[in-house]
Amino acid sequence: MNTTMRARWYVYAYCLYLLVPLYWLVNMSLRTRGDITAGLEVVPLNPTLGNFAEIFTNPVWFTALGNSLSYVVINTIISILVAVPAAYVFSRYRFLGDRQLFFWLLTNRMAPPAVFLLPFFQLYSAIGLFDTPLAVALAHCLFTVPLAVWILEGFISNVPVEIDEMARIDGHSFVFFFFRLFLPMIRGGIGVTVFFCFMFSWVELLLARTLTGSAAKPIAVVMTRTISASGIDWGVLAAAGVLTVLPGLVVVWFVRRHLVKGFAMGRV
Amino acid sequence: MQANTNKAWLGVLPVVLLVAFSAVIPLMTVVNYSVQDIFDVQTRVFVGFDWYRETLRDPRFVDALLRQILFSSLILVIEIPLGIVLARGLPREGRLLPLLLVLLAVPLLIPWNVVGMIWQIFARPDIGLLGAAVNAAGFDYNFTGVVTDAWVTLIAMDVWHWTSLVTLLTFAGLTAIPGACYQAAMLDDASRWQVFWYVEFPRIRSVLVIAVLLRLMDSLMIYTEPFVLTGGGPGNATTFLSQYLTSMAVGQFDVGPAAAFSVLYFLVILLLCWLFYTSVMGSSKGPDPYDEDGL
Numbered sequence: 001m002n003t004t005m006r007a008r009w010y011v012y013a014y015c016l017y018l019l020v021p022l023y024w025l026v027n028m029s030l031r032t033r034g035d036i037t038a039g040l041e042v043v044p045l046n047p048t049l050g051n052f053a054e055i056f057t058n059p060v061w062f063t064a065l066g067n068s069l070s071y072v073v074i075n076t077i078i079s080i081l082v083a084v085p086a087a088y089v090f091s092r093y094r095f096l097g098d099r100q101l102f103f104w105l106l107t108n109r110m111a112p113p114a115v116f117l118l119p120f121f122q123l124y125s126a127i128g129l130f131d132t133p134l135a136v137a138l139a140h141c142l143f144t145v146p147l148a149v150w151i152l153e154g155f156i157s158n159v160p161v162e163i164d165e166m167a168r169i170d171g172h173s174f175v176f177f178f179f180r181l182f183l184p185m186i187r188g189g190i191g192v193t194v195f196f197c198f199m200f201s202w203v204e205l206l207l208a209r210t211l212t213g214s215a216a217k218p219i220a221v222v223m224t225r226t227i228s229a230s231g232i233d234w235g236v237l238a239a240a241g242v243l244t245v246l247p248g249l250v251v252v253w254f255v256r257r258h259l260v261k262g263f264a265m266g267r268v
Numbered sequence: 269m270q271a272n273t274n275k276a277w278l279g280v281l282p283v284v285l286l287v288a289f290s291a292v293i294p295l296m297t298v299v300n301y302s303v304q305d306i307f308d309v310q311t312r313v314f315v316g317f318d319w320y321r322e323t324l325r326d327p328r329f330v331d332a333l334l335r336q337i338l339f340s341s342l343i344l345v346i347e348i349p350l351g352i353v354l355a356r357g358l359p360r361e362g363r364l365l366p367l368l369l370v371l372l373a374v375p376l377l378i379p380w381n382v383v384g385m386i387w388q389i390f391a392r393p394d395i396g397l398l399g400a401a402v403n404a405a406g407f408d409y410n411f412t413g414v415v416t417d418a419w420v421t422l423i424a425m426d427v428w429h430w431t432s433l434v435t436l437l438t439f440a441g442l443t444a445i446p447g448a449c450y451q452a453a454m455l456d457d458a459s460r461w462q463v464f465w466y467v468e469f470p471r472i473r474s475v476l477v478i479a480v481l482l483r484l485m486d487s488l489m490i491y492t493e494p495f496v497l498t499g500g501g502p503g504n505a506t507t508f509l510s511q512y513l514t515s516m517a518v519g520q521f522d523v524g525p526a527a528a529f530s531v532l533y534f535l536v537i538l539l540l541c542w543l544f545y546t547s548v549m550g551s552s553k554g555p556d557p558y559d560e561d562g563l
Contacts, residue, residue: 003460007357014354015371018428021390022374024397028389040400082282089279096274105283108291110537112489114510115530118301118517119294141290145283203379205492206514220379234389241382248377249370256366259373259436 022245028238036234051239061240064222067133069247071208071218074137076197079144080190084183087152092161102149109146113206116142124211131213139207144197151196155189195255202248219244295534301527319528329529331504332512333536339508340487343426347483348476350427351434356464358439369439372432384496387425391497411498415505418498422506425493430483437479441472477548481541488537509533 028036030047055061089095090102120139121130129135163185167177183190208218223240252259302320305313323329354372359365375383391411393399402409411421445468453463491510494500500507513533517526 004357007353008359009357011354011357011368014350014431015368018371018375018432020397021386021428024390025386027397028395036395040395040397042397078286082286085279086283089276093273093276093279095276098276101280101284105287107538108287110485110541111291111295111534112491112510112513112537114489114491114513114517115298115534116291116294117514118523118526119297122297123294138286138290141286145286145290149283199377203377205379205381206510210518220381223381223385234395237385238389241385244379244382245374245377249374252370252373252377256370259369 025238025241025245028234029242031235033233033235051235052243054236055239055243060222061219064217064219067212067216068202068208068218068220071133071136071140071216072198072201074133075140075144075201076194078137078141079148079197080193083145083148083152083193084190087149087156088178088182090149090153091156092164102153105146105149109143109150111142113142113204116207117210120207121210130211131215133216135211136208136216136218137201139211140201140204142207143204144200147196147200148193151193152186152189155186155192159185191255192259195251195259198251199248298527298530301523302531304524306523315524319524320532323525323528323532326525328504328512329532332507332509335506336488336508339422339490340484342423343430343487344480344483346423346427347431347434348480351431351479352438352476354431354435355438355442356468358435360443369436372435375429375432378429380492381496383425383429384493387421387428387493388497391421413502415502418502418506422494422497425497426487426490429493430486433482434479437475438472441475442468445471477545480544484544485537485541488540509536 027041027044029051030044030049031041032046032048032050035041035044035046090098116139124130124135124139129138159182163181164177167181168174172181205218205220209221212218212221219240223237223244303314303316305315305318358368378386388396390396391398393403393410399409399411408414409417411417449467449471450463453467458466489510490508491514494506494508495511498506500511510533513526513529516522516529
């Protein structure tokens, strides 16, 4: 049991390593610009919410947050809609070129976004989608769709194929079976997939930055532009950082019970 | 068991169309550019493999590639064992577990430029806790000026950012192992190392393959975090492939060379992932989980 306790202490030590930079971010967000440059304060002596107030009184931040959330939501919806039927088919049927197609889908997950910068820019400009959340959502499908198909295929393969056959013998139509019986059965898997699509679309910046101009700027980009406009205001920057950490925290709190089960059942 | 029908293609059609739009068209555009010299829309010359030859001879490309491989190797060597150790240290149940899992998942959900920003304000010698503490301890530490400091900071940041993914995956694999296996090992008086090697490792092997593959491909694409933290410096010491490519494609408008670079870059990632996957899957290393004599 001694070694078990030692392993537990490694975990606590690592959690401390995770927390200290986050603590420093919060610490900085509670201090003024002059206060930060004046010297190091391990605990803020004059904590202030002024940095947050500055963000909340500036409409640019709200629109940017709305932009970010809209492309993340659109991306998640598109990914789920196309990935569910594909994952079902990959799990249940053999057809011409199925293995090759599956592996080809996965290779898209290996494509570096930097490779797609230029062609994406031209493609979405040509069809008039440049600077819209839809363009970013479609571009992010590059890595969220293969991932969604991969995860869902794992979940669907865990549902016994006898269920499909029983529904057919009972005389249910395929549409009834699929929407009323099958989808509720894999809702845990869909939840996990939503989590991963949300996660990878929310944290990506390179494509989001390239495919948006002034109208659809995501929140992470507004952050970097605010810096260059007025010199570096570390306090406001840290406050914005705290605010971008929060949505992730909320999402992970809601899925905490399913997180490990999802990881274990699916492929990811 | 599995019905064989080509009607099933209807189910994958939406995915194929979407991926064709968002991946095949752009990729073909890149391949098309990589074999032409483009002056303007009307004037373009077919140049064959010239851009590829030029890219492979470009010392900056070769340096960036070597740095990239060094970086990916280092973070794999650190993150995979550390992730396994942490996953084995996590409690299997109890009130503390959800809290630890949420904490572990937090770095995964922070936008990548914010990750860079967090480490920048944490490591700067003037305003950062880490930078100030290390300097106060007597080490001369400055990640924007010294190459080794920049690398150490980058790797510390990547470990902070991504080890949780390995831990969560491994933990999921560990929880799926039936308790009877552990009891059998206990009866046989197996050491902790033997439990890991004979009981746990064979059963989490597939999940570890996924963890290594994800970390390998994602570390090969790293862009935003070093861009924010070090800007590729000092000099070019932390300029990896994506960053060099982006500066070529956006900064200088060298469409042809950038396209050839892109194709080579994508091929390098595919090759490395394929090499890893086939070498692991081809030789079944580690003991057979159902080998009764293994213990």
